[in-house]
Amino acid sequence: MSQNSRVSRVCGLNNQGIVDYSQAWDYQRSLVKARVNNPSLNDVLILVEHPPVYTLGTGSSLDFLNFDPQAGEFEVHRIERGGEVTYHCPGQLVGYPILNLRYYQQDLHWYLRQLETVIINTVANYGLSAYRVPNLTGVWVEGKKIAAIGIKVKRWITMHGFAINVCPDLSGFKQIVPCGIADKPVGSLQEFVLDLTVERVRVDVAQAFASVFKLKLVEENILN
Template sequence: MSPAFPLHGSPVRHCQLYVREIVPYRIAHSWQRSLVAERRQNPNLEDVLILLEHPPIYTLGQGARSDFLKFDPAQSELEVIRIERGGEVTYHCPGQLVGYPILNLNYHQKDLHWYLRQLEEVLIQVLAAYGLKGERLAGLTGVWVDGRKVGAIGIKVSRWITMHGFSLNVCPDMEGFESIIPCGIADKPIGSLEQFIPGIELARVRQQVILAFAEVFGLQIVAEKVD
């Protein structure tokens, strides 16, 4: 899939990059909502990409089935929350790189299928940089390596402004995935890059994600905020 560039020959859009370490999910969620609200009010604001990790937590998409949890949420030591993204249940934890693009698709393409495929392409390009072949599976969203799902995608788009995004299992503790049916797919295992490349470093993968994201979406990364 070729990179996407702004329509009508307009200048390359800028994308503000925010890199954080471990951020509680609810704080990151509130931050996203604030950025989206600002862009609804002022559509001329630049795009944003947030890259971070979360403490252990389970999240369910807007219409996700609770029976994909293998435990009683009321008895869980970890928080379980339902949010407005698409998709089923997923697990976040340190070692998993999470990306939240806040893009105004009016400046890209107003096509949700296109947007999902572009997010997959970002992850596929990252995997290729490590010599791994990332694959799509017909009828499913995400990216697989050797039959193991390493990249998950769940989005919310309102007035063509995006939130939520993707996660890439770099070197997480995989135990948390055993308590759910991830993404509602019972017959395909979850994997991590560390299983294929022992010792892989999340910081280096993050840099590959930044490069691939800029190329695929035709964006210029203008700054990096590191706490």
């Protein structure tokens, strides 16, 4: 479906607290499978936090781990998204959009730029000027990467997504080369806005997501 003939879409907003990575991963895959079988199903945006966990993209190099994955303190998962290794932990808001890109644009670069726009627009609410770095995926503020993006698309149904460092313990990033980028430090929004909370960012990122993708969000809280 071309963008010009696009209809207004309903998107379920699934807000969760701290959820084990494997549980959220299984849930995403179940949603994608359902939409591959029935493309008319509504889109979904899952917003969660995770206990400490490292994830590697399909082709990620183990050289970017500064520890033995068989003997590390936290879980390590190799998953089907693109990109290199990243770290999730409480205080980081993770967004998993399950969108049918046939209703938007069947263009992965377009989709990545849209996700970056969602984050840039969210951060603008806090008086911060976030930006892209040429030839890289993600969002930066004052030289620090505050959001990472990694996606998987199957038959134009998206999964995985973005992670925004709101107020996490950043020490876990010292165990990896985040996203394979050695020369650009990772930061958090709380470094710039001291009282910022994940709950505040949840609200703002959902609003920005609805605006950028021209969606109607409907609250739902089912994760199984």
